[in-house]
Amino acid sequence: MxxxxxxxxxxxxxxxxxxxxRVLRKPxxxxxxxxxxxxxxxxxxxxxxxxxxxxxxxxxxHTIGVIVPTLYNVIFAEYLFALxxxxxxxxxxxxxxxxxxxxxxxxxxxxxxxxxxxxAIIIAxxxxxxxxxxxxxxxxxxxxxxxxxxxxxxxxNIGMSQEHAGYTATRHLIxxxxxxxxxxxxxxxxxxxxxxxxxxKAMREADMPxxxxxxxxxxxxxxxxxxxxxxxxxxxxxxxxxxxxTDDNLALGAMQExxxxxxxxxxxxxxxxxxxxxxxxxxxxxxxSIATRRYETGRxxxxxxxxxxxxxxxxxxxxxxxxxxxxxxESTSA
Amino acid sequence: MxxxxxxxxxxxxxxxxxxxxRVLRKPxxxxxxxxxxxxxxxxxxxxxxxxxxxxxxxxxxHTIGVIVPTLYNVIFAEYLFALxxxxxxxxxxxxxxxxxxxxxxxxxxxxxxxxxxxxAIIIAxxxxxxxxxxxxxxxxxxxxxxxxxxxxxxxxNIGMSQEHAGYTATRHLIxxxxxxxxxxxxxxxxxxxxxxxxxxKAMREADMPxxxxxxxxxxxxxxxxxxxxxxxxxxxxxxxxxxxxTDDNLALGAMQExxxxxxxxxxxxxxxxxxxxxxxxxxxxxxxSIATRRYETGRxxxxxxxxxxxxxxxxxxxxxxxxxxxxxxESTSA
DNA sequence: AACATGGTTGACAGCGCTGTCAAATTCTAA
DNA sequence: TTAGAATTTGACAGCGCTGTCAACCATGTT
Numbered sequence: 001m002x003x004x005x006x007x008x009x010x011x012x013x014x015x016x017x018x019x020x021x022r023v024l025r026k027p028x029x030x031x032x033x034x035x036x037x038x039x040x041x042x043x044x045x046x047x048x049x050x051x052x053x054x055x056x057x058x059x060x061x062h063t064i065g066v067i068v069p070t071l072y073n074v075i076f077a078e079y080l081f082a083l084x085x086x087x088x089x090x091x092x093x094x095x096x097x098x099x100x101x102x103x104x105x106x107x108x109x110x111x112x113x114x115x116x117x118x119x120a121i122i123i124a125x126x127x128x129x130x131x132x133x134x135x136x137x138x139x140x141x142x143x144x145x146x147x148x149x150x151x152x153x154x155x156x157n158i159g160m161s162q163e164h165a166g167y168t169a170t171r172h173l174i175x176x177x178x179x180x181x182x183x184x185x186x187x188x189x190x191x192x193x194x195x196x197x198x199x200x201k202a203m204r205e206a207d208m209p210x211x212x213x214x215x216x217x218x219x220x221x222x223x224x225x226x227x228x229x230x231x232x233x234x235x236x237x238x239x240x241x242x243x244x245x246t247d248d249n250l251a252l253g254a255m256q257e258x259x260x261x262x263x264x265x266x267x268x269x270x271x272x273x274x275x276x277x278x279x280x281x282x283x284x285x286x287x288x289s290i291a292t293r294r295y296e297t298g299r300x301x302x303x304x305x306x307x308x309x310x311x312x313x314x315x316x317x318x319x320x321x322x323x324x325x326x327x328x329x330e331s332t333s334a
Numbered sequence: 335m336x337x338x339x340x341x342x343x344x345x346x347x348x349x350x351x352x353x354x355x356r357v358l359r360k361p362x363x364x365x366x367x368x369x370x371x372x373x374x375x376x377x378x379x380x381x382x383x384x385x386x387x388x389x390x391x392x393x394x395x396h397t398i399g400v401i402v403p404t405l406y407n408v409i410f411a412e413y414l415f416a417l418x419x420x421x422x423x424x425x426x427x428x429x430x431x432x433x434x435x436x437x438x439x440x441x442x443x444x445x446x447x448x449x450x451x452x453x454a455i456i457i458a459x460x461x462x463x464x465x466x467x468x469x470x471x472x473x474x475x476x477x478x479x480x481x482x483x484x485x486x487x488x489x490x491n492i493g494m495s496q497e498h499a500g501y502t503a504t505r506h507l508i509x510x511x512x513x514x515x516x517x518x519x520x521x522x523x524x525x526x527x528x529x530x531x532x533x534x535k536a537m538r539e540a541d542m543p544x545x546x547x548x549x550x551x552x553x554x555x556x557x558x559x560x561x562x563x564x565x566x567x568x569x570x571x572x573x574x575x576x577x578x579x580t581d582d583n584l585a586l587g588a589m590q591e592x593x594x595x596x597x598x599x600x601x602x603x604x605x606x607x608x609x610x611x612x613x614x615x616x617x618x619x620x621x622x623s624i625a626t627r628r629y630e631t632g633r634x635x636x637x638x639x640x641x642x643x644x645x646x647x648x649x650x651x652x653x654x655x656x657x658x659x660x661x662x663x664e665s666t667s668a
Numbered sequence: 669a670a671c672a673t674g675g676t677t678g679a680c681a682g683c684g685c686t687g688t689c690a691a692a693t694t695c696t697a698a
Numbered sequence: 699t700t701a702g703a704a705t706t707t708g709a710c711a712g713c714g715c716t717g718t719c720a721a722c723c724a725t726g727t728t
Contacts, residue, residue, distance in 0.1 A: 003451075005684060016708050021686065031706065046472050048448045052395070053684035055386035056713045071405075071414050080405050084432065093446070096430055098418065112427070114382045117337075138380050223613035249613075256618045279557035279583075284590045339714060350678050355716065365676065387714035390683050 004047045013041035024049060055117065063093040064305060065113030067123040069101040069189065072220060075275060075294050076124065079146070082298025083122065090306050092119075101189055107132045114139055120305040126150035126157070127190050142308040142315055144301045148191060149321060156308075157319045158300050162191045165290050165324045166198025166244070169272050172288070172326055173242040174206050176270060176334065182211040182240035184229055184250055186221040192246045195274065199244055211240050221246065226253020234261055241269065242332070248273035248280050251287055255331065270332040276325075285330035293322045338381045347375035358383060389451065397427040398639060399447030401457040403435040403523065406554060409609060409628050410458065413480070416632025417456065424640050426453075435523055441466045448473055454639040460484040460491070461524050476642040476649055478635045482525060483655060490642075491653045492634050496525045499624050499658045500532025500578070503606050506622070506660055507576040508540050510604060510668065516545040516574035518563055518584055520555040526580045529608065533578055545574050555580065560587020568595055575603065576666070582607035582614050585621055589665065604666040610659075619664035627656045 010017040015034060023030050023038040030038075041047075055061045064087050068076040080096060087094050095118060099106035107129050113121055114135060120142040126149075128136070136143050136154050143155040150157050173181050183199045185192050196212075203210055213233050219225055226249060233239070234257070245251035251273030255265050263269050265285055273280060276291035300320065308315040344351040349368060357364050357372040364372075375381075389395045398421050402410040414430060421428050429452060433440035441463050447455055448469060454476040460483075462470070470477050470488050477489040484491050507515050517533045519526050530546075537544055547567050553559055560583060567573065568591070579585035585607030589599050597603050599619055607614060610625035634654065642649040 003684095007684085017684090018686075018708060019706090022707085025686085029706080034707085046469065048445060048469075050390070050451060050684055051449045052386045052389035052451065053713090054686070056384070056390055056715085057684075057686040059686095059713070061386070071411050071418065074408065074411075077405050077408075077411055084405065111382060115385045117384060117386065135380065135382075223616045227616050252613065253616055256616050259618050279586065282557045282561050282587055282590050284593050337714095341714085351714090352678060352716075353676090356677085359716085363676080368677085384714055387683090388716070390685085391714075391716040393683070393716095 003050070004045045006047075006049070008045055009038065009041045009047050012045060013037045059117070061093075061117045061119060062091060063095050063116060063118045064302075065116065065118035065121045066094055066096045067099055067106060067109045067113070067121070068096065069099050069124060070220065071096075071098055074277060075292075078294040079124070079298040082295045083302045086299055086302035086306065090302075092306075101187070103127065103129050103132070107135075110135050119309055120144070122146065122301045122305060125190060126153070126159075140314055142305050144305060146297050146301055148194065149319060153317050153319055155317055156301075156304055156315060157317075158297055158304070158322060159320075160292065160322050160324050162194035163198040163201070165274070165292070166195030167202045168198070168324070168326055169195075169244050169274065169290050170199045170202035172328060172332065173244060173270060173272060174202060174208070176242070176332060178240075178242040178270065179208050180211060180240040181208065181242045181244060182213050182233070182238075183244050183246075184213040184226070184233075184254060185246040186215045186225050186229075186250065187218045188214065195246055211238070213238075213243075221250050223249050223253040223256070226250035226255075227257040228253070230254040230257040231261075239263075239269070243269065243271050245271065245273045248275050248277040248287060248289055251289070251331075252279065252283060255283070255285075255287070265331050266333055272332050276327055280327075281329070285333075288329045288332040289327050291325040291327050293324070296322055337384070338379045340381075340383070342379055343372065343375045343381050346379060347371045393451070395427075395451045395453060396425060397429055397450060397452045398636075399450065399452035399455045400428055400430045401433055401440060401443045401447070401455070402430065403433050403458060404554065405430075405432055408611060409626075412628040413458070413632040416629045417636045420633055420636035420640065424636075426640075435521070437461065437463050437466070441469075444469050453643055454478070456480065456635045456639060459524060460487070460493075474648055476639050478639060480631050480635055482528065483653060487651050487653055489651055490635075490638055490649060491651075492631055492638070492656060493654075494626060494656050494658050496528035497532040497535070499608070499626070500529030501536045502532070502658070502660055503529075503578050503608065503624050504533045504536035506662060506666065507578060507604060507606060508536060508542070510576070510666060512574075512576040512604065513542050514545060514574040515542065515576045515578060516547050516567070516572075517580075518547040518560070518567075518577050518588060519580040520549045520559050520563075520584065521552045522548065529580055545572070547572075547577075555584050557583050557587040557590070560584035560589075561591040562587070564588040564591040565595075573597075573603070577603065577605050579605065579607045582609050582611040582621060582623055585623070585665075586613070586617065589617070589619075589621070600665050600667055606666050610661055614661075615663070619667075622663045622666040623661050625659040625661050627658070630656055 006017045006020050009020045020038050023035050097109040099109050110132050122144045124147050126145045145157045148159045149161055213229050251271050258265050272288040274290050276289040280287040280289045340351045340354050344354045354372050357369050431443040433443050444466050456478045458481050460479045479491045482493045483495050547563050585605050592599050606622040608624050610623040614621040614623045
């Protein structure tokens, strides 16, 4: 079955194809009568313009490429939500690709997006393959790296110091007087690794031992994993006074597992999470956490991209630190 | 800055453009020597093929359109995860658009996807505007409606009876001997509405009163909302013996709020959620729920689409009921 | 030596649309 | 009434790639 084209509409409406194109793109520049005739024809035929052709002809795609490691994590869902909110309303398409936490897949994702001739790329993370970096630079378009702060940004960079956040969480526990402080994590992606580094640094400074509880098999963080990891540690007799979890899900799991095993939070054991997920304030005891600004990260990234496209120029390298906030709640109260 | 094209690569490699195209698409049909020369040229120039041009010329897009109401809800994240898993590995692009629970935006999303000439559309839900329906039918491509069962599927339909699931959850509470059973929900989208209908039906059959607790302002479900709604009900003296929440997040919030208010679950009040989110089994008391099959829904939808595209024919109308499962846990134990 | 065979490479045209600029039409003002 | 401006419409070419088919080449066969 042949698809309906501009020409078909033009024939039916008795005008030239270019007029139809104009009616659809800048209705203001066309007389009332024609506009109505053309719209009638469009509706009658169920015409839908072919984006590929229009992109090719105009060499504008009105598309922004976004790369995230996974769609599975609320953090990125919130971030994408914000990106969408800004970009869609500005008339852009958002093309989301996930790299499944792999730098090779990320490289493929970048190639795919460049092949689509996206007008800008917003990418979570600052660690890329050499080729990825090169492609992003050569492409000569606005690029935003998010969630972390880079020593050497490709272009724009909006994020926070994951290491300092990890350090801050750990200092909070140290300040409460604990010595046996464990770090509990699932898969160590770059960001979790940086938080771990921060933990490390704080513990070293205070001359305390590292107590990691790291999932052996790579698994994304979840409440169930938090339970399992704590249970395993508990059964080994490895019970810390306090735990810093890389993620509120893990923290919730650990907290529930404590309860099952007759340990009270925070009386017997203190727990702090990360990200201040939606439930952290509601659970009981309420969960201390480090609040991160996913939504703002997404919004700001999108806004900077729009500004750059508006100016029709690749922006200068620039870094924005959105910071984080320590929220001390019941789970680490004295 | 001019972008690198096939011709540039061809010139550098000293072959014709068509040969370059062939090297990139079917390397098998080209001699070793040329292949190497061409690849060298591609790398040297950092050439990335223009997808728009290739789509236009070949009239194949290798793209599947996916519409979900929101990216914010884990349910859809898991579903998208499954879709991606299958489709990406089969060499397709996945274009995700969200309708923000609006039928008008859904209509726009459909137009956008058709304009992209996607080869199939996978859409969450069975309620569409008349024009949406018409467009989907006219487009003459595989369409999968998911998450609900339709009386009149557009093409393929993979889902479950939301109403029957709501009915089942309510019957479970009735069987435990409760009479004052509340239904707690945030925004009533179509699926939540159907679950509500199921609740309604069960209550009517058992000759019991409806006790709805419905968020006044449209808000997506969250733990915080669950707390708030329960708190509000409690303060009105409207305390049921059991609660059916449309969503595990609400259930968790309600459960925490009970604890804060000195009500024990399940001794004083029973709670059942919906979806069996990851944390339901881990929290304490563990949360009864209706397990739904998001992951399988996504996988199956993707697989059916692939099969249809393989066969190069729009499949016949077909409905698959993936069912659900009642998981009776501690939060509703006797 | 002449021919058929299979495997490689290339020429041509066109996918459906839009940028540019020219032509046609309408309107304004002298 | 008519030149000139302003508005509206259209012709042309080309965006970058691929389907089709023809041309070419090295081999092996008679």
